[in-house]
Structures are given as C-alpha cells and as structure tokens.
Amino acid sequence: MRFQLIGVNHKSAPVEVRERLAIPESRLPEACKLLAQQPGVEEAMILCTCNRVEVLAHTNNGVADLRGFLHSYFQLAPEELEKHLYEYREEDAVRHVFRVAASLDSMVVGEPQILGQVKEAYATARAVGTVRNQLDQLVTRAFAVAKRVRTETAVGSSSVSIASVAVELAKKIFGNLSGKSVYLIGAGKMSELAARHLLAHGCGSIFVANRTYDRAVHLADKFHGQAIRFEDLYSTCDRADIVITSTGAPHAIFRREHGEQFLSKRRNRPMFFIDIAVPRDVDPAMNKLDGIFVYDIDDLQQAVASHVSDRRKEAERAEAIVNLEVERFQARLQTLDVVPTIVSLQDHLETIRQAEIDRVRGRLGHLTPDQEMAVEAMTRGIVNKIMHTPISALKTAARDPEATTVIELVRRLFNLHEKRAKSGGSGEGQ
Amino acid sequence: MSLLWLRVALGCYGVGLLYAIFALTRTSDTFNKTALHAAYLGMVFQLVSLVEGVFLSGHITLALVHNSESLLAFLIMTVFMITYLVYKTTSPGIIVFPLVFLLTFLGASRDQPFVLMSPDMRKGWLAAHIGLIFMGYAALILSFCASVLYLLQQRSLKAKRPEEGILSHLPALEEIDEIGYRALLIGFPFMTLGLIAGSVVAQSKFGYVDFSDPKILLSMLMYAVYVVMVCTRWIAGWRGRKAALLASVTFAIAVFTWVANYWSKTHGFVAS
Numbered sequence: 001m002r003f004q005l006i007g008v009n010h011k012s013a014p015v016e017v018r019e020r021l022a023i024p025e026s027r028l029p030e031a032c033k034l035l036a037q038q039p040g041v042e043e044a045m046i047l048c049t050c051n052r053v054e055v056l057a058h059t060n061n062g063v064a065d066l067r068g069f070l071h072s073y074f075q076l077a078p079e080e081l082e083k084h085l086y087e088y089r090e091e092d093a094v095r096h097v098f099r100v101a102a103s104l105d106s107m108v109v110g111e112p113q114i115l116g117q118v119k120e121a122y123a124t125a126r127a128v129g130t131v132r133n134q135l136d137q138l139v140t141r142a143f144a145v146a147k148r149v150r151t152e153t154a155v156g157s158s159s160v161s162i163a164s165v166a167v168e169l170a171k172k173i174f175g176n177l178s179g180k181s182v183y184l185i186g187a188g189k190m191s192e193l194a195a196r197h198l199l200a201h202g203c204g205s206i207f208v209a210n211r212t213y214d215r216a217v218h219l220a221d222k223f224h225g226q227a228i229r230f231e232d233l234y235s236t237c238d239r240a241d242i243v244i245t246s247t248g249a250p251h252a253i254f255r256r257e258h259g260e261q262f263l264s265k266r267r268n269r270p271m272f273f274i275d276i277a278v279p280r281d282v283d284p285a286m287n288k289l290d291g292i293f294v295y296d297i298d299d300l301q302q303a304v305a306s307h308v309s310d311r312r313k314e315a316e317r318a319e320a321i322v323n324l325e326v327e328r329f330q331a332r333l334q335t336l337d338v339v340p341t342i343v344s345l346q347d348h349l350e351t352i353r354q355a356e357i358d359r360v361r362g363r364l365g366h367l368t369p370d371q372e373m374a375v376e377a378m379t380r381g382i383v384n385k386i387m388h389t390p391i392s393a394l395k396t397a398a399r400d401p402e403a404t405t406v407i408e409l410v411r412r413l414f415n416l417h418e419k420r421a422k423s424g425g426s427g428e429g430q
Numbered sequence: 431m432s433l434l435w436l437r438v439a440l441g442c443y444g445v446g447l448l449y450a451i452f453a454l455t456r457t458s459d460t461f462n463k464t465a466l467h468a469a470y471l472g473m474v475f476q477l478v479s480l481v482e483g484v485f486l487s488g489h490i491t492l493a494l495v496h497n498s499e500s501l502l503a504f505l506i507m508t509v510f511m512i513t514y515l516v517y518k519t520t521s522p523g524i525i526v527f528p529l530v531f532l533l534t535f536l537g538a539s540r541d542q543p544f545v546l547m548s549p550d551m552r553k554g555w556l557a558a559h560i561g562l563i564f565m566g567y568a569a570l571i572l573s574f575c576a577s578v579l580y581l582l583q584q585r586s587l588k589a590k591r592p593e594e595g596i597l598s599h600l601p602a603l604e605e606i607d608e609i610g611y612r613a614l615l616i617g618f619p620f621m622t623l624g625l626i627a628g629s630v631v632a633q634s635k636f637g638y639v640d641f642s643d644p645k646i647l648l649s650m651l652m653y654a655v656y657v658v659m660v661c662t663r664w665i666a667g668w669r670g671r672k673a674a675l676l677a678s679v680t681f682a683i684a685v686f687t688w689v690a691n692y693w694s695k696t697h698g699f700v701a702s
Contacts, residue, residue, distance in 0.1 A: 172587060269667065
C-alpha cells in the first residue's frame with residue numbers, strides 16, 4: 001500500500017490559516033481531478049470541513065509531491081503553510097483516516113457530523129473517478145471502523161458543551177422539547193447559545209426580557225421571539241418551561257416564593273432554570289420545590305466535566321479498536337498483494353503440466369478413461385505438492401513486512417516476471 | 431397442565447425479576463432485551479394456562495376466580511407491554527416484574543382455592559366484576575410504578591449528580607408523569623364499572639351490599655382515595671411527592687383489599 005495524507009486541522013492551524021485553505025463544495029470535484037493529475041498520484045480525495053483540510057492520495061511510489069499541490073492550488077508560499085502541515089504515510093495515513101472518520105481527531109471527540117463529511121468527500125471523489133480500488137477499500141473500511149467505534153464504545157453518546165448539557169437536561173425533564181417555551185433573561189453569549197441550542201432541538205417559542213427594553217427587542221428579533229418588559233417578568237415567567245437567566249443583578253432575582261407562585265399558575269408542571277449568571281440570579285432554595293429544577297453554571301460545568309472524563313475513557317477504548325483495525329486492514333492488503341503471485345504460479349505450473357501431458361500423449365497410445373484419469377490425478381498431485389511450499393511461504397509472508405522480498409523471490413524462481421506486470425495491471429483496474 | 435404452563439411462565443418472569451434486581455446497579459441493552467423477550471414468552475405461557483383453565487373448568491367465571499393471581503399478573507404485564515409499545519421504556523419493570531413474579535408464584539405454587547358459588551348467581555356480571563376490577567388494579571399498579579419512577583427521576587435531577595444504573599435510562603420526567611396520569615385515567619372507569627358490576631352481583635345474590643365485609647369496606651376506601659387522586663391531579667395538577675404519596679396509599683389499600691379475600695365472606699376464596 002502506498003497511502004499518503006497531508007493536511008491541516010484545528011490543532012495544527014488557526015482558523016485564519018484554515019479558512020485560506022477552504023475549498024468551496026462546488027470546486028471540490030475539479031480540485032480532486034487536479035490532484036489526481038499530479039505525478040505519482042494514482043487515486044485522490046480531498047476532505048474539507050471547517051476544522052480540517054486534508055488531501056489523501058494513493059501513489060505509485062509513495063512519495064508524490066502533495067505539498068507542491070497545496071502550494072500551487074492555494075497559491076501560498078511554502079513557508080506560510082509548512083509549519084501548520086502534518087503528513088502521514090502508509091500505516092500512519094491509514095490510522096489517521098480511521099481516526100478522523102471515527103471522530104477521534106475531532107475538536108469535540110465523538111461528534112457525529114465528521115463521518116457524514118467524510119462520506120460526502122468520498123462520494124464527490126468517487127463521482128469524478130479519482131477514488132477507485134485502493135482508496136475505495138481504505139475509505140469504506142474507515143466507515144466500518146467508525147460504525148464499530150460508535151456501537152462498541154460510548155464515545156459519541158454524551159455531549160460536552162454547556163449548551164448541549166443544558167439541552168440534555170431539558171430533555172430529561174420534558175422529554176420531547178417540541179412546543180416547549182424558553183424565557184431568556186439578560187444577555188450573554190453563553191445564554192444565547194443555550195437558547196439557540198434549545199430552539200434547534202424543537203423548543204417552540206421564546207420570550208426575551210432585559211433591563212434595557214431595546215436590547216430585549218433586538219434579541220427577540222434575532223430569535224423571532226417576543227420581547228417582554230423587565231417589570232412584567234414575574235407575571236409572565238410562568239409561561240416558560242425553560243428559563244435561561246444571565247443578568248448582572250447583584251442579588252437573586254428569583255426567590256422561593258416566586259417559584260411557588262409560578263408552580264401554582266402552571267398547575268405544578270415542571271420548570272427548568274438555567275442560571276448562567278455570577279452572582280447567581282436564582283436562589284438555590286428554589287431547587288427544593290417539587291417540580292422546579294435549578295442548574296447554575298457550576299452544576300452545568302460539573303455535568304460537562306463528568307461527560308468529558310467519560311468520553312476520555314471511551315476514547316481510549318476507541319483508539320484500541322482503531323489500532324486493531326489498522327493491523328487488520330494492512331494484513332488484508334498484503335494478502336491481496338500476494339494473491340496475483342499465487343494465481344500466476346498456479347497458472348504457470350498448470351501450463352507446464354498440460355504441455356507435458358500433450359507431449360507424451362502420442363507415446364502412450366490409446367488410454368482408457370480410467371487410465372486418463374489416473375494420469376490427470378498423478379500429474380495434478382505432483383504439481384500440487386510442488387506448489388504447496390511456495391504458496392504457504394507466500395501466505396505466511398503476507399503477514400510479514402518483508403512480504404515483497406518473498407514475492408520477488410518466488411517470481412524469480414518460477415520465472416513469473418511477465419505475468420506479474422499483467423496481473424498487477426488488472427489488479428489496479430478492478 | 432394449566433399449572434405446568436403457569437410454572438413455565440413463572441420461569442420466564444424469573445428472568446424479568448433478575449432484570450429488576452440488576453437494573454438497580456447497572457444497565458445493559460442485551461439484558462434489557464432478554465428480559466423483554468422472556469416477559470413476552472411468559473405472557474404467552476400464562477395466556478395458554480388461563481385459556482386451558484377456562485376449558486378445564488368449563489366456565490369462564492370459575493376459571494377467572496380460580497386463577498385470579500395469574501389473571502391479575504397477566505393484566506399487569508399487558509398494561510406494562512402497552513406502555514412499552516407507546517413509550518419505549520422498560521423502567522416500570524423494576525416494580526412490575528417482581529410483582530408479576532410474586533403473583534404468578536402464588537398462583538403456581540398453591541392448590542387452587544375452592545370457590546363457593548350458588549347456582550343462581552349472575553355469572554356474567556361476576557366475570558365482568560372480576561375482569562374490570564383487575565384491569566383497574568393493573569392500571570393502578572402502573573400508575574404507582576410511574577409515581578415511584580417520577581420520584582427517582584426528580585431526585586436524580588435535583589441531586590445534579592451524573593446518573594448511574596437504572597437512573598440513566600429512566601424516561602423524561604414529563605413522560606413518566608404522563609404514563610402515570612394516563613394509567614390513572616384509564617384505570618378509573620374500569621374500577622368504577624367493576625364496583626358497579628360487583629354491587630349488581632351482591633344485590634342479586636344477597637339482596638344488599640354488605641358494607642361490614644372487610645373486603646368491600648377496603649374496596650370502597652380504595653375507590654375513595656382513587657377518586658381523590660384523580661381529582662387532585664385533574665383539578666390541582668398534583669405531581670411529584672404529593673401524587674406519589676397518594677398513589678402509594680392507594681396501592682397499599684389495594685394490596686390489603688386483595689389480601690382481604692381471605693377474610694371476606696362474600697368473596698369466599700378460602701378453601702373450605
């Protein structure tokens with residue numbers, strides 16, 4: 001195998017570099033074709049997401065100039081790019097592709113989008129014919145590895161950001177979020193993000209309150225919600241199932257009695273308070289009320305932390321799966337490497353056997369069917385016995401890094417040179 | 431033979447019982463599925479046993495009374511399975527499985543009780559009385575399960591600790607609430623009609639309803655608490671601790687009502 005991969009990701013390059021390397025979807029097929037035309041490149045594929053740009057190739061000599069391609073395609077000076085680039089070859093390239101597809105190399109380990117992005121990149125390259133035999137095997141295997149990692153480990157099952165933890169908790173309380181309403185009090189990046197996540201997960205309506213009414217109106221416009229005057233906060237808050245609060249108030253704005261009031265208006269339907277403010281906006285005593293759940297920033301962060309450590313444990317298991325799969329993939333490719341030699345060896349000896357039978361047939365005179373069969377069986381037996389040792393040696397060698405030496409030796413011994421080229425050619429075309 | 435099928439069913443429910451015990455500490459999808467399949471099988475065997483009982487006794491009412499524990503277990507499992515089909519949760523199993531196991535065990539392990547029946551009894555009404563009341567019981571038990579699960583889920587959410595074991599697989603709080611409320615609402619007409627059918631039977635047999643009978647007394651008390659439960663929920667939207675407390679009281683009275691068979695004259699299940 002001669003796989004080569006070069007690229008940048010969120011770890012190796014800042015977003016300013018990554019955005020300069022972004023290839024729009026519409027130009028991806030043409031880029032794949034250009035890459036495949038590079039000297040030495042036999043098959044090629046480009047993966048371009050917001051966190052990574054990677055160029056994967058199968059080459060005929062293992063040393064194609066992929067860097068040169070990047071420099072010329074993006075018209076960047078080598079020194080601009082060099083320090084951000086990573087390059088993997090052979091086994092390391094296989095491992096990297098498996099890790100990327102399994103979302104182990106992602107910014108948020110285990111996030112599921114990356115697999116879809118790899119699948120899209122694969123489909124694009126396949127459509128323009130730059131992915132054929134070797135890359136096809138590699139990438140489809142990577143899909144299988146990703147699936148295995150997802151089903152056998154819990155790496156993709158829990159979320160890590162505060163906003164998604166908030167969504168997860170809301171789902172634990174309300175189940176389906178569709179039709180639930182959100183109350184956003186105060187402004188702030190994190191609270192807006194949480195609101196956006198909740199809306200994306202089905203929450204229906206949103207109310208926005210702010211001490212400055214204009215800001216509430218502005219924010220409400222952004223979310224297609226309803227702005228509420230701050231003085232109407234307590235009389236309207238019971239309408240919301242989820243309250244996200246992040247005001248700069250020095251004291252709690254929600255106290256136990258407010259909670260009791262909301263609950264009686266809501267006929268005890270549960271309410272979820274996400275308190276992102278420091279100092280806190282919600283009195284912790286409110287959490288003691290039946291049906292009210294208060295999570296402050298520390299609670300949320302704790303939930304995130306427990307998920308991260310869970311995920312780290314699971315990621316280790318996932319890495320073990322990837323390593324095992326890399327070994328298997330290599331073994332399989334090497335077995336494929338020896339198959340043409342075994343076939344041509346069998347062909348070669350069979351030709352000799354047939355020729356020898358034809359040669360002596362005249363001298364043997366008329367043979368009865370039984371005698372014919374006996375001659376067939378004897379000659380076949382001889383050929384099989386002769387072939388047994390070299391074939392077993394080839395099969396053993398397939399699992400060995402020195403396989404090529406053994407293949408070469410067998411080919412020389414049996415004079416298989418011409419057939420090799422032929423079968424090798426047909427192998428590539430398959 | 432019907433006892434044999436019942437014992438096979440008991441074996442299947444045993445798997446469910448193990449699930450209930452282990453689910454408290456850890457969960458596994460495979461175990462979950464195994465318990466569900468075992469429960470399906472158990473239900474099939476139990477149904478065979480019940481049907482065979484009907485054929486053997488030659489009368490549906492007699493068979494129902496003879497196999498009352500088994501019938502109740504079967505109905506509880508039916509309600510549990512319907513809940514599973516609608517809400518895709520096996521969590522009520524942690525209470526349902528042990529209870530069904532116990533009821534089936536009672537049915538499978540003792541000699542069948544003898545029932546005194548006067549030939550002029552209105553057997554159709556009696557069958558309706560038993561069937562309806564049992565269905566009401568099954569719904570009540572599910573509602574009780576939901577209350578307990580609601581409390582567990584509420585406690586875990588309030589404690590803000592990472593969920594472990596069964597708690598991580600509990601349905602959402604509002605879903606549990608809905609299961610409990612629906613079970614309550616569905617059980618209510620069954621219970622009401624069952625009691626009406628019972629009074630019709632009593633009227634026709636004795637000419638009056640004997641309120642001094644412990645079972646009848648407890649039944650009325652249970653019904654009263656049931657009505658309170660439905661009302662508080664419907665009108666005041668009681669949930670959580672208060673609702674769970676009421677459900678537990680109703681459940682406890684229901685258990686006593688069941689046990690009261692052994693002291694009740696009109697429900698003479700005692701071997702004589």
